[in-house]
Amino acid sequence: MQHTKQILSKSVHKQSKVQANGGLKSKAHIRAFQQACNIFMGFNGTARTSATSIRASSSGAIPIAVHNLSPDHLDAFTQAITRIIVMDLTTHVFTQIVYGKPVSQHTYDYAKCCPILNPVPATALPEAVEIAKCYQSHFQADSLMVDSMLAQSYQNTTIGSKEFKLRLLEITATTFHGMAVSIFNQVHDKGSDSCNPSSSTSNKDQLARPSSELPTRLLHADYMDYDWYPSGLADGVGYWAELCLFGGVVLFNRGDSECEALDAYLHPKFPYKIFKLSDSQVDSFVDFALSATDQAQNQPPSPLPIRTEKYAPRICPDESMALHIFRNKYERKPRHLRGLRPSYHRPLRLEDDPQMMDFIESYQKQRNSD
Numbered sequence: 001m002q003h004t005k006q007i008l009s010k011s012v013h014k015q016s017k018v019q020a021n022g023g024l025k026s027k028a029h030i031r032a033f034q035q036a037c038n039i040f041m042g043f044n045g046t047a048r049t050s051a052t053s054i055r056a057s058s059s060g061a062i063p064i065a066v067h068n069l070s071p072d073h074l075d076a077f078t079q080a081i082t083r084i085i086v087m088d089l090t091t092h093v094f095t096q097i098v099y100g101k102p103v104s105q106h107t108y109d110y111a112k113c114c115p116i117l118n119p120v121p122a123t124a125l126p127e128a129v130e131i132a133k134c135y136q137s138h139f140q141a142d143s144l145m146v147d148s149m150l151a152q153s154y155q156n157t158t159i160g161s162k163e164f165k166l167r168l169l170e171i172t173a174t175t176f177h178g179m180a181v182s183i184f185n186q187v188h189d190k191g192s193d194s195c196n197p198s199s200s201t202s203n204k205d206q207l208a209r210p211s212s213e214l215p216t217r218l219l220h221a222d223y224m225d226y227d228w229y230p231s232g233l234a235d236g237v238g239y240w241a242e243l244c245l246f247g248g249v250v251l252f253n254r255g256d257s258e259c260e261a262l263d264a265y266l267h268p269k270f271p272y273k274i275f276k277l278s279d280s281q282v283d284s285f286v287d288f289a290l291s292a293t294d295q296a297q298n299q300p301p302s303p304l305p306i307r308t309e310k311y312a313p314r315i316c317p318d319e320s321m322a323l324h325i326f327r328n329k330y331e332r333k334p335r336h337l338r339g340l341r342p343s344y345h346r347p348l349r350l351e352d353d354p355q356m357m358d359f360i361e362s363y364q365k366q367r368n369s370d
Helices: 026-040 049-053 071-085 088-099 126-137 148-155 162-187 203-208 233-246 279-289 317-323 354-369
Strands: 063-065 106-109 114-117 145-147 249-253 264-267 274-276
Touching: 063 148, 071 148, 071 162, 071 279, 088 126, 088 162, 088 233, 145 148, 145 162, 148 162, 162 233, 162 249, 162 264, 162 279, 233 249, 264 317
Parallel strands: none
Antiparallel strands: 063 145, 106 114, 249 264, 264 274
16 A cells, blocks of 8 residues: 655754765876765765765655655655666766766767767776766665655655656656766865856856866756756766767656646757657666666666657757746756847757658659659
């Protein structure tokens, strides 16, 4: 029987955050490696509590311990986190966050409409890879702190329902976003100028700067409003991690109340449009996330990163907020606050117009047959 306890009434367990200055750059490689290992492992070889201080926060509400969830919901959540964190793809994403810049090619397969992440060779960044694997192997999902409103929305669902699947996707994506934020803040110096971009700098202006002058190269071009984010630049890195891991930033149709989860969407790499996930795509994610990690022969194939279905409904990112499609309202500034000219229009991609693609393909076939 589903527990009816109200999570919001549970006591709040405060966790301390641990930060290590520096990063894996030039002569600081060894120092950062030792610092990160001290954070994640400790000198006695046991896992420390830095991993448990991650806040899977979506609304700024009070964070609570995830073990306050009902047993069935807690089991589903911890299974999903455990299933995804052991993936090689997760190692590649975490490795680049530790290193501080992307070293793999994040490209797009136009024929299959899906993102492709070419992995980081283990021999290229041995220290960063080892730190990422250390983090993965000692992470404890059942000791997380989560946003109380997010947790309550997840627990209010009936196991197996569509709403349950959508809320599981939401709390999972938010948690991995939080992991990226935690790793970035622990390994890199939050106090440096490069980690505190000017609040007056628009996304367009930042992208126009040389890559060496950007506050970080771990970015999603539509999610660079660092001065609006609770964790600043680190949240921008979190959105980049979602792009690599899930195929895009995970969004939802919040409905007129702006707090529901009616459908799931992904916001892929700029300048592609936001696309809606089909019920079968959501089902595939849940089936994979809840599959047992010790039954390799019977495991469903990984759907991550999620591919764009050719005829999926698409939405221009500039219109998504007005349609109540977002995860958090602070994700992207309103158009008039982003420093964009009234005449500015987003670049269009042929892949976002499948009917036009069909027309061109049909025309070419007809021309070749003549």
